[in-house]
Amino acid sequence: MQLASKWKKKRDASHPKFLIPQWRGCAGGFGNGDARERPSPRQNHKLSSLSSRCQWINHIGASFQLPNGTRVRNSPPRLRIFCLRDPKALVVTGKLWDKLILKSEIPVLVEFYASWCALCIMVHRVIDEIATEYDGRLKCFLLQADNDLQVAENYDIKAVPVVLLFKNGEKCKSVVGTMPKEFYVAAIEKVMAS
Template identity: 40%
Template sequence: MALENCLQVSTVTTTRAGVLHCCHPLSSKDKLNFPNHTGLKKPILTFSLPTPSFHSSGGTYQKSRIICKAKAVNEVQVVTDSNWNNLVIANESPVLVEFWAPWCGPCRMIAPIIDELAKEYAGKIACYKLNTDESPNTATQYGIRSIPTVLFFKNGEKKESVIGAVPKSTLSTTIEKYVDA
C-alpha cells in the first residue's frame, strides 16, 4: 500500500485552553521524509515535521499530527465476538477467517501460510483470525468443532470452509473462487 494512502497530515491551531480553531490537510506538494532504520526486525517510522510555531497574546500555537486513515490490509487482523459483524459480515470484500487457539499445534503450522496469503491478496481479500478460546460465541454460531478451520465469506454470507492444516495451494485455490478479477 502506498504511504500517501495511509497518512493524512494536518496542521491544527489551538489555544491554551485546547480549543480547535482550524484544521487543514498538508498539500500534496509537501513532502515527508522518513529516516531509514536498519538492523531491526520490524521497521519503525519516526519523524518530525517542521511546522512553524508562533506565539501571540492569545497564546495560540500550531502543531502537526499524523492520522493513519487506512488499515494495514496486508496482514492478518484479530476479530472477536464483539467486532465480528463490523469486520466480517459488513465487509464488502471477500473475507478469510481462521479459527484457531494458542495451544493448537496445527494452528501454529497454518498461521504463516495465512500471513503469506494476506500479503499476496492485500486489497483483494480481508484476512482475520479468531481465537476460539477468547471468542467462543462466534465459533459456536458457525459450528466450529475442529481447529484450525478457515471460513470464507462474501457479502456477509459464509461460502465455504476448509478444515485442518492444509497446504497453501488449497487455500489459494479457494480464495481465487471469491476474488473478483
C-alpha cells in the same frame, strides 16, 4: 562440553525415569573444568546454552544447581519463545465480528484457532502469506475460538484450525485442518470468481 557416553537412570517417587548426564570437565567451558563450578542458568542469558546448564531434565521442568551447591526445581520459570514476525492477518473478536466480517465489501478469510494448537501456528504462516499476496482484494483475520465461543458455535466450529471464507456477509467456503497453501488459494479464487 563433553558428556559421558552413557546416561544414568535415576528413579524418583513422583517421576519414574529421569536421564542425568554425567558431566566432565570442559575445555573452554566453565571455570577450570570442574563440573561443580558451573554457573547458574540465570547468569547466562543465551538461550542456546541453557540446555548445557541443566543438571537433569524431566517432562515437567528442570533442576538447576546454583553456585552455592543448592538445587532449585523448576527455576527459572519456563521459557516462552515469541515469534518476532510481523503478522499480516489481524485478530478479530466477537465484538467486532459484524463490523469487520459480515459488513465487509470485499471477501474475508477468517482462521479459527486456539493458543494451544500447534497446527494453527503452521496455518498462521500460510494465512500471513496469503494476506500479503491478496492485499486490498481480501481481508484476513484470526479469531481465537476459545475466547469467542459464541462466534465459534454460530459457525459450528468443532475443531481447530478452521478457515472460513466470507463474501457479502455470507459464509461461502470452509477448510478444516491444515492444508497446503495452494488449497487455500484455490478456495479463495473460487470465492472471488463467484
